[in-house]
Amino acid sequence: MASATISKTIYLGPFVHSFSLTNLEICGKGVIGVDEKGVIRFVERDSSLEDVHSKHDEWKEAEIVKTQDNGFFFPGFIDTHTHASQHPNTGIFGKTTLLSWLETYTFPLESSLSSLSKAQTVYSNFVSRTLSHGTTTCAYYATTHVPTTNLLADICLKRGQRALIGRVCMNTMSPEYYRDQSVEDAVRDSKASIDYIRSIDPDGSIVQPIITPRFAPSCTATCLSALGALHKETNAHIQTHISENKPEIQLVQSLFPTSKSYADVYDTAGLLTSKTILAHAVHLTPDEISLVKSRDSKISHCPASNTALTSGCSPVRELLNAGLTVGLGTDVSGGFSPSILEECRQAIWVSRFRAMNDGDEAKLSTAEALYLATRGGAQVVGLEDKVGGFEVGKEWDAQMISLGEVKEGGEQEGKFEGPVDVFGWESWEDRVNKWVYSGDDRNTLAVWVRGRLVHTTGRYQQ
Amino acid sequence: MASATISKTIYLGPFVHSFSLTNLEICGKGVIGVDEKGVIRFVERDSSLEDVHSKHDEWKEAEIVKTQDNGFFFPGFIDTHTHASQHPNTGIFGKTTLLSWLETYTFPLESSLSSLSKAQTVYSNFVSRTLSHGTTTCAYYATTHVPTTNLLADICLKRGQRALIGRVCMNTMSPEYYRDQSVEDAVRDSKASIDYIRSIDPDGSIVQPIITPRFAPSCTATCLSALGALHKETNAHIQTHISENKPEIQLVQSLFPTSKSYADVYDTAGLLTSKTILAHAVHLTPDEISLVKSRDSKISHCPASNTALTSGCSPVRELLNAGLTVGLGTDVSGGFSPSILEECRQAIWVSRFRAMNDGDEAKLSTAEALYLATRGGAQVVGLEDKVGGFEVGKEWDAQMISLGEVKEGGEQEGKFEGPVDVFGWESWEDRVNKWVYSGDDRNTLAVWVRGRLVHTTGRYQQ
Numbered sequence: 001m002a003s004a005t006i007s008k009t010i011y012l013g014p015f016v017h018s019f020s021l022t023n024l025e026i027c028g029k030g031v032i033g034v035d036e037k038g039v040i041r042f043v044e045r046d047s048s049l050e051d052v053h054s055k056h057d058e059w060k061e062a063e064i065v066k067t068q069d070n071g072f073f074f075p076g077f078i079d080t081h082t083h084a085s086q087h088p089n090t091g092i093f094g095k096t097t098l099l100s101w102l103e104t105y106t107f108p109l110e111s112s113l114s115s116l117s118k119a120q121t122v123y124s125n126f127v128s129r130t131l132s133h134g135t136t137t138c139a140y141y142a143t144t145h146v147p148t149t150n151l152l153a154d155i156c157l158k159r160g161q162r163a164l165i166g167r168v169c170m171n172t173m174s175p176e177y178y179r180d181q182s183v184e185d186a187v188r189d190s191k192a193s194i195d196y197i198r199s200i201d202p203d204g205s206i207v208q209p210i211i212t213p214r215f216a217p218s219c220t221a222t223c224l225s226a227l228g229a230l231h232k233e234t235n236a237h238i239q240t241h242i243s244e245n246k247p248e249i250q251l252v253q254s255l256f257p258t259s260k261s262y263a264d265v266y267d268t269a270g271l272l273t274s275k276t277i278l279a280h281a282v283h284l285t286p287d288e289i290s291l292v293k294s295r296d297s298k299i300s301h302c303p304a305s306n307t308a309l310t311s312g313c314s315p316v317r318e319l320l321n322a323g324l325t326v327g328l329g330t331d332v333s334g335g336f337s338p339s340i341l342e343e344c345r346q347a348i349w350v351s352r353f354r355a356m357n358d359g360d361e362a363k364l365s366t367a368e369a370l371y372l373a374t375r376g377g378a379q380v381v382g383l384e385d386k387v388g389g390f391e392v393g394k395e396w397d398a399q400m401i402s403l404g405e406v407k408e409g410g411e412q413e414g415k416f417e418g419p420v421d422v423f424g425w426e427s428w429e430d431r432v433n434k435w436v437y438s439g440d441d442r443n444t445l446a447v448w449v450r451g452r453l454v455h456t457t458g459r460y461q462q
Numbered sequence: 463m464a465s466a467t468i469s470k471t472i473y474l475g476p477f478v479h480s481f482s483l484t485n486l487e488i489c490g491k492g493v494i495g496v497d498e499k500g501v502i503r504f505v506e507r508d509s510s511l512e513d514v515h516s517k518h519d520e521w522k523e524a525e526i527v528k529t530q531d532n533g534f535f536f537p538g539f540i541d542t543h544t545h546a547s548q549h550p551n552t553g554i555f556g557k558t559t560l561l562s563w564l565e566t567y568t569f570p571l572e573s574s575l576s577s578l579s580k581a582q583t584v585y586s587n588f589v590s591r592t593l594s595h596g597t598t599t600c601a602y603y604a605t606t607h608v609p610t611t612n613l614l615a616d617i618c619l620k621r622g623q624r625a626l627i628g629r630v631c632m633n634t635m636s637p638e639y640y641r642d643q644s645v646e647d648a649v650r651d652s653k654a655s656i657d658y659i660r661s662i663d664p665d666g667s668i669v670q671p672i673i674t675p676r677f678a679p680s681c682t683a684t685c686l687s688a689l690g691a692l693h694k695e696t697n698a699h700i701q702t703h704i705s706e707n708k709p710e711i712q713l714v715q716s717l718f719p720t721s722k723s724y725a726d727v728y729d730t731a732g733l734l735t736s737k738t739i740l741a742h743a744v745h746l747t748p749d750e751i752s753l754v755k756s757r758d759s760k761i762s763h764c765p766a767s768n769t770a771l772t773s774g775c776s777p778v779r780e781l782l783n784a785g786l787t788v789g790l791g792t793d794v795s796g797g798f799s800p801s802i803l804e805e806c807r808q809a810i811w812v813s814r815f816r817a818m819n820d821g822d823e824a825k826l827s828t829a830e831a832l833y834l835a836t837r838g839g840a841q842v843v844g845l846e847d848k849v850g851g852f853e854v855g856k857e858w859d860a861q862m863i864s865l866g867e868v869k870e871g872g873e874q875e876g877k878f879e880g881p882v883d884v885f886g887w888e889s890w891e892d893r894v895n896k897w898v899y900s901g902d903d904r905n906t907l908a909v910w911v912r913g914r915l916v917h918t919t920g921r922y923q924q
Contacts, residue, residue: 088885091899092892095825117870124872125883132878308899310814310825336807336899345798352772363557363772384871408579410586416594416903421587423550430554437553437770437798440902441878 006451009034010059012049013067016374016390016432017075020329021320024367026428032073033059034396036400038451043390059422062360065462068445069402070431072420075389076136076397076447077340078377080231081239081300081329083141084152085168087109087126089333097309098245101334102152103175106265110143110168111178119148124156126338130161130330133339133453134399134444137162139239139277139300139329139381141212144168144180150196153207157200160454163398164237166212167193171223173255174214183223188228194236199435208237210277215241216252216265220357224323228270237275237382239300240266243288245311263288272297279329280305281319282312289322298380303346305334313350316372319364327377328369340377344369344436366436400446401439402459403431417459418442468913472494472521473860474511475529479537479851479895480837483782486829494535495521496858500913505852527924530907531864532884532893537851538598538859538909539802540839543701543741543762543791545603546614547581549588551795551863559771560707563796565637572605572630573640581610585617588800592623592792593917595801596861596906599624601701601739601762601791603674605632606642608651612658617667619662622916624698624859628674628844629655631687635717636676649692656698667912670699672739677703678714678727679764690732699737699844701762702728706742707773710777725750734759739842742767742790743781744774751784759801760842761788761832763810767796778834779824789839790831797892802839806831806898828898862908863901864921865893870883879921880904 015030031052044052053060067073089105096104101316104159113119123142130138138156140163142149149167155162167190171180180186194209200205209383211234213219213227231238243249243262259265263284266272274296281299284292292299301314311334319326328343329335337343347369354362364372378388403420420434420443435443446462448454469785477492493506493514506514515522529535538669551567553833558566575581585604592600597670600618604611611629618625629652633642642648656671662671673696675681675689693700705711714724721727725746728734736758743761746754754761773796781788790805797805809831816824826834840850849859865882882896882905897905908924909917 025503087883088888090883091896092888094895095822095827121868121870121872121885125868126872128872129883307811307814310817310822312818313815349769349811352769353775354773355772360557360772365557406583406585406587410583410588410590416591419903421552421591423551423583426550426554433556434553441881 006036006038007388008036008059008062009451010049010052010062010064011073012064014072014428015074015390016072016365018371020369021371022365024370024432026432028428030073032390033062034451036110038395040390040392040394042398043392065342067400067402068459068461070447071400071402073390073398074134074401076387076399076449077134077373078327078381078388079130079135079138079340080277080327080377080380082335082338084123084126084334085113085141085143086333087129087338088122091336092333093308098248098311099251101309107175107178111175113143113148114145116148117150119151121226125151127159127161129153129338131159131447132441132444133341134447135161135338135340136397136449137377137383137387139164139210141166141168141239144170144178144189144360146192149193153197155199157207159163160206160449160452162206162218162383162449164208164210165197165241166210166239168212168214169223169227170214170218172218172220174218175254183226184419186223187226189225190230194234196412210239213240213271216262217248217255221269222254224265224271226267231270231273231275237277238271238273239279240271242266242278242281243283244306246283247308249283261285261288261291263291267291268293275382279331280311280314282306282314282347289319293323299324299345300329301326301382302329302331302335303350304343305331307346307350308336309334313353315354315362316347316351316364325371325376325379327380328372339441340373341436341439344373347372366433370436370441378442396448396451398448399444400460401435402441402445403435403443468498468500470498470521470524471913472511472514472524472526473535473920474526476534476890477536477852478534479494480829480833481754483833484827486832486894488894490890492535494852495524496913500851500857502854502856502858504854529862529864530921530923532867533862533864533907535852535860536863537836538594538849538861538911539596539835540789540843540850541592541597541600541792541802542739542789542839542842543601543764544794544797544800546585546588547575547603547605548795549591549800550584553649553798554795555770560710560773561713563771569637569640573637575605576607578610579614583615584612589617589621589623591800593621593909594903594906595803596909597623597800597802598859598909598911599839599843599845599849601626601672603628603630603701606632606640608652608654611655615659615662619669622668622914623776624668624845624911626670626672626701627659628672628701630674630676631685631689632676632680634680634682636680640783645682645688648685649688652689652692655824656696672699672701675733677701678724679710679717683718683731686731686733693735693737694732699739700733701739701741702733704728704740705745706768707771708745711745723747723750723753725753729753729757737844741793742773742776744768744776751781751786755785761786762791763788763809764791764797765812766798766805767793769808769812770798771796773814778809778813778825778826779816782915787838787841788834789842790834801903802835803898804900806835809834828895829857830900841854858910858913860910861906862922863897863905864907865905
């Protein structure tokens with residue numbers, strides 16, 4: 001699918017995307033031209049197909065895809081942190097917090113994904129799920145197992161979803177039945193997965209490897225440094241967790257007593273780079289924020305997970321004000337949903353809880369949440385030149401949103417096509433808000449990556 | 463529909479309901495008999511149809527309804543507080559808080575529901591929505607308009623949804639274009655709506671009236687007392703808001719300077735009774751909690767709304783420990799969803815935020831949230847003898863939940879029937895958790911009130 005040829009296509013209808021953190025563009029009448037390589041060649045506003053045909057003569061034969069039923073085009077979502085391997089545990093966490101949750105639910109499931117057939121089921125299902133929610137790029141944790149990690153890369157490449165795929169490293173404080181037996185094993189297996197992923201997609205246009213120390217408590221200092229060296233050698237991305245909950249931070253202090261901070265543990269190992277994604281960052285100190293900023297490392301904010309596991313409320317406004325780059329992560333199955341749209345809502349709720357103590361400045365707006373879900377995420381995964389918004393030269397990673405419509409009289413006989421009710425008098429801004437606060441995968445009718453159609457629902461009519 | 467005759471029916475399959483606040487019964491093999499009046503006549507556990515036929519000879523000709531696809535029966539949800547009239551504004555609130563939100567979004571919409579045709583569309587749509595989410599009983603705010611408030615009652619009666627329906631009273635601090643012109647108007651119009659609703663359903667088996675002073679700031683002391691007297695005269699239920707956010711509480715203090723507290727304002731007016739539903743109760747003082755307890759008034763906890771409008775995190779554990787009766791309310795459109803299942807999640811998240819400051823004791827479990835959504839809600843609306851769980855003598859207000867199943871290999875081609883993924887190895891407790899944390903209206907295949915089928919989806923096969 002990733003390599004399938006496509007036709008020159010004109011996308012016709014309203015579109016919505018972020019100009020900046022606070023500025024969401026809503027264009028009621030758009031015409032966007034995407035070439036045979038999936039690259040956007042023109043973006044016309046307040047324009048018609050006739051205008052565009054007369055202006056761009058060579059596009060007269062192009063295919064045309066129109067929005068449907070109160071619809072609009074929106075950039076594909078970018079999930080900067082999730083665990084494909086934990087998807088079967090979605091919703092199963094009880095009242096545990098991070099460390100007890102890992103022991104009780106997570107390690108047993110992850111270890112079982114040594115099985116290729118089980119991994120095939122779980123990973124295919126999860127990639128289908130994330131695509132159905134409009135996620136066009138995803139930074140995945142797999143497990144310690146190389147064959148099934150590589151299988152996840154195969155699946156993403158086949159389905160055409162951009163992905164960073166990480167073979168998990170953990171050589172200490174992990175169960176005997178699920179850990180790297182040595183630093184050498186951790187490095188060798190990571191290298192094997194990097195090599196495989198680069199072999200199936202040499203220019204990394206769809207899948208890329210990502211070095212994945214689980215988190216500081218499950219890697220020795222030697223292991224972390226070896227992975228830092230592996231980054232230098234391969235220039236692969238890095239992903240890990242940081243400062244998710246307080247007992248975890250205390251644990252890191254006790255395990256790395258000479259380190260100045262949790263962030264310093266990673267920095268000392270050469271893991272704090274501009275290609276590093278740090279998930280959570282709920283309780284960073286001001287010094288750590290400065291250090292992360294100076295290294296240009298990126299933050300994946302995972303509010304659903306932080307709430308479900310009672311980890312805390314990340315001070316996203318502070319992180320943004322400090323100049324950090326922030327995207328959203330679903331963090332399944334600490335998070336309970338594979339949807340970045342749900343994560344937008346959760347980011348907004350968490351910002352409300354911060355606001356209850358810190359004042360209104362903490363609140364994220366709808367526009368800001370959508371920025372984090374697209375442009376912010378693109379920066380976090382290093383794809384800001386390619387995806388996240390609709391500009392000439394960017395690639396067409398997009399979703400067609402459709403909101404449905406309430407019929408006169410209001411009788412639906414209970415047969416709703418989706419969760420959003422548009423009555424007809426709403427402004428475009430209201431409609432976008434209705435989508436953000438009550439929409440779900442039923443509103444994502446079609447999804448494209450690099451111009452290739454990678455998901456449709458039954459309601460998509462083209 | 464409410465009066466349609468039904469056949470004696472046996473409901474066959476797993477069922478789940480609350481025994482108590484903390485004890486959720488999950489019966490993997492149930493057989494429940496419901497008679498022609500919609501009343502449960504037997505509940506057999508670990509039993510088969512053959513066992514039941516041999517034990518209950520007169521049920522051999524009964525119709526049979528079986529669960530489907532990893533399904534179970536669950537009691538209908540009870541929404542103890544929502545505004546049918548605000549549904550078109552769902553998701554539209556921006557960064558406002560209570561008082562600015564009322565002025566900006568709410569009053570203009572509510573006032574427009576003087577139109578019968580607009581109200582027909584909005585109310586039909588919303589009743590369809592709440593039914594589709596498994597809500598079998600709902601306490602509705604309408605508007606100040608008697609004809610359209612009565613229309614809402616007609617719609618609920620026709621659709622067969624149990625409802626308490628309130629004509630809103632507000633004679634001060636409300637816009638000129640949307641208020642009662644006098645106390646006499648407020649009482650007369652309330653009385654007119656009470657009389658109408660009692661005329662269409664004399665024994666109140668489906669629809670009942672509810673006296674509805676909007677909240678203390680929008681009613682003068684005289685108006686509140688007149689409505690207290692109307693309660694004495696009619697013995698109708700009462701619903702209002704209390705202690706939702708801090709500026710509102712200060713406003714009440716300034717408007718009622720001789721009152722001891724917000725709760726005391728209602729008590730002085732004769733509005734704090736065992737038939738009173740108090741929505742929100744986010745910031746009650748210990749004295750107010752004692753007063754509410756002594757009057758046996760009920761609490762509608764509306765966490766989605768409280769979070770969206772940054773009102774605060776209600777200390778539900780404290781309210782429960784004090785012996786108050788608590789149910790859940792969606793509070794559309796302060797709340798952003800008509801789903802009590804979503805409200806269960808939001809109640810759990812809010813309890814997590816309380817726990818971040820107050821300790822783990824504050825956390826609500828899945829079982830506790832489901833109790834509030836059913837048994838707790840039944841107590842709040844005074845229907846605890848009829849609905850909320852499955853016992854002999856109760857009426858069959860229920861929903862058929864179906865969770866779907868992941869196919870071997872995991873390929874779904876993006877065509878998901880619902881949001882929950884069951885892989886097959888999950889325990890029943892895990893499955894219930896998956897439903898609570900990732901389910902939605904797609905998982906509610908059918909809904910019954912008093913044994914009458916009031917909603918189905920296309921997937922329901924009987």
